[in-house]
Amino acid sequence: MLNNFYDSDFTWSNAKETADVALYRSTGKYLSDIEIKLLQGSWEDKTYDDMAIIYGYSAEYLNKDVGNKLWHKLSEALEEKVTKRNFKAALRREWEKQRDSSAMEENLELQVSPSVAQLPFPESSVPPDSHFYVERNNVENLCCETIIKPGSLIRIKAPKLMGKTSLMNRIIPYAVAKNYRTVYLDLSSVQRKILTNLDQFLRWFCCMAGRQLKLENQLNDYWDGEILGSNDNCTVYFEEYLLTQIDSPVVLELDNVDKIFSYTEVTEDFFGMLRSWHEKGKISAIWKKLRLLLAHSTEVYVPLDINQSPFNAGVPVELVEFDKQQVKKLVFIHRLNWDEIQVEQLMELVGGHPFLIRLAMYEVSLRNLTLKQLLQEASTEAGIYSNHLRGYLEALQKCPKLAQAFKVVVNSPEQVELDSIQIYKLHSMGLVQRRDNHVVPRCNLYREYFQRVLV
Known part of the structure; x- marks a missing residue:
C-alpha cells in the first residue's frame, strides 16, 4: 500500500528540488552535497550502514551529524515533524502545494534568485552569503570541523579562479559565530621591497595581524634586533603579546601565499616559522589558540626541509571543478530555462570551471546572447572569454x-x-x-x- 502512495509522478528529482526550495526559503541555504547524498540514499531505502559503505563516511556521522540536522531543518522548513521514515510523504505534500507551475515560478523569482538587474559580474571572490556561492563536496564541512581543533592547519590548493578566496571567506563567518577572532592577509598585496627583507616582512606581518585584532602596535617593545633573529622576534610578538591579549582562538588566514615563493630572502624562514607554530600548537596552551589557514595556487617548488615545511602538515584541501549537479544549481539560481543537453554543451566547452561557467550564465541571463551564439563565438575575439x-x-x-x-x-x-x-x-x-x-x-x-x- 505504501508503495502505491509514492507513485511515479513524484520522483527523486521532484523530492530533491522540493527540499532545496523549502530549505532555501527557511534558511537561505540549499542542500549541501552530503545532505543530497543522504537524502537520496534514504529515498532508495538505504540504511545509514549502507550509505556509510557507499560514501565512505561512518554510519554514526551520517546518522547523528548529518541526518539528525537534516531532518530537523526539514521539520522547520515544512512545519511538520520530519524523520527518515516519513520524509517522502512530507516532501510530497509540499510538492503538491507547489505543483502549479506558474505559482512555482513566481515563488522562485521572489524568494530564491536575485533579479537579472542584480546579477553581479563574476570577476572576484564570492561573498559568503551570496546566492552564487556553490558548496563543494563536503569541503566546507571539513574546513569548519578542522578549524575548531586546537592548533589546526588547513592547506587549500587550486589554480587561480577556482574559488580559494571564496572558500576562505566562507570560513570566516563560521569562526566569528564561534566567537573566534580572525585575521585575513592577502600576501599578493605585499610590496616587493618588503619581500626582499625578512625582518621588514615579519614586522609588516605582525603589524597587519595586530591591526586586524584591534591591538595597539607594540613592535618596538617586543622586537630585539640585537640578540634575537627575525623569526624569534615574530614568534615572541605573537606568543607574548597578540595571542595573550586575545581570550579566544585566533584564525590566521593567509591567501595567495604562492606569491612570495620566488622571494628566497623570506620564504624558507617564514614558512619554517609557520610550521614551528603548528607544531607548538600540539603541546603549548597559548599556541593551541592559533589556527592556520593557507591558500596557494601552485605546487610548492620552494627548497624547504621536509620537517620545516607547513605544506606537508595539517589537512590538505584541493578544490576541483564543479560537477554537473553543482552547475545545474547555478542554472537554477540564474533563472535559466536550460535542459540537460544545454548544461552538457556548456560543460563540454569549459568543463566545470567556476569562473567560466558563471561568466557564461551571467551573459546569457542578461540576454546579451543565446547559449548557441556563446558556444559558437567562445574561442574567438568576438566571444565573451576574449x-x-x-x-x-x-x-x-x-x-x-x-x-x-x-x-x-x-x-x-x-x-x-x-x-x-x-x-x-x-x-x-x-x-x-x-x-x-x-x-x-x-x-x-x-x-x-x-x-x-x-x-
Whole structure:
C-alpha cells in the first residue's frame, strides 16, 4: 500500500528540488552535497550502514551529524515533524502545494534568485552569503570541523579562479559565530621591497595581524634586533603579546601565499616559522589558540626541509571543478530555462570551471546572447572569454619555452608528458589538468583558442 502512495509522478528529482526550495526559503541555504547524498540514499531505502559503505563516511556521522540536522531543518522548513521514515510523504505534500507551475515560478523569482538587474559580474571572490556561492563536496564541512581543533592547519590548493578566496571567506563567518577572532592577509598585496627583507616582512606581518585584532602596535617593545633573529622576534610578538591579549582562538588566514615563493630572502624562514607554530600548537596552551589557514595556487617548488615545511602538515584541501549537479544549481539560481543537453554543451566547452561557467550564465541571463551564439563565438575575439584568453596569451608570450610546451599540449589528441617545472607552471596558471606526469588542456575552450593563436 505504501508503495502505491509514492507513485511515479513524484520522483527523486521532484523530492530533491522540493527540499532545496523549502530549505532555501527557511534558511537561505540549499542542500549541501552530503545532505543530497543522504537524502537520496534514504529515498532508495538505504540504511545509514549502507550509505556509510557507499560514501565512505561512518554510519554514526551520517546518522547523528548529518541526518539528525537534516531532518530537523526539514521539520522547520515544512512545519511538520520530519524523520527518515516519513520524509517522502512530507516532501510530497509540499510538492503538491507547489505543483502549479506558474505559482512555482513566481515563488522562485521572489524568494530564491536575485533579479537579472542584480546579477553581479563574476570577476572576484564570492561573498559568503551570496546566492552564487556553490558548496563543494563536503569541503566546507571539513574546513569548519578542522578549524575548531586546537592548533589546526588547513592547506587549500587550486589554480587561480577556482574559488580559494571564496572558500576562505566562507570560513570566516563560521569562526566569528564561534566567537573566534580572525585575521585575513592577502600576501599578493605585499610590496616587493618588503619581500626582499625578512625582518621588514615579519614586522609588516605582525603589524597587519595586530591591526586586524584591534591591538595597539607594540613592535618596538617586543622586537630585539640585537640578540634575537627575525623569526624569534615574530614568534615572541605573537606568543607574548597578540595571542595573550586575545581570550579566544585566533584564525590566521593567509591567501595567495604562492606569491612570495620566488622571494628566497623570506620564504624558507617564514614558512619554517609557520610550521614551528603548528607544531607548538600540539603541546603549548597559548599556541593551541592559533589556527592556520593557507591558500596557494601552485605546487610548492620552494627548497624547504621536509620537517620545516607547513605544506606537508595539517589537512590538505584541493578544490576541483564543479560537477554537473553543482552547475545545474547555478542554472537554477540564474533563472535559466536550460535542459540537460544545454548544461552538457556548456560543460563540454569549459568543463566545470567556476569562473567560466558563471561568466557564461551571467551573459546569457542578461540576454546579451543565446547559449548557441556563446558556444559558437567562445574561442574567438568576438566571444565573451576574449579578455580572459588574451590575458593567458600575453603571459605565455613572455615565456616562449612554456608557450611552446603548451602548444604541444593543445595540438595533441593524447595526454602529453612534460617536465615537472612546465607542468607546475601550466597547472598553476590553470591551463592544464594533471594526470600523473602527463597533462591535457583544462578545457576545450583553451584547446580551441590556443590551437589557433600559438603559431
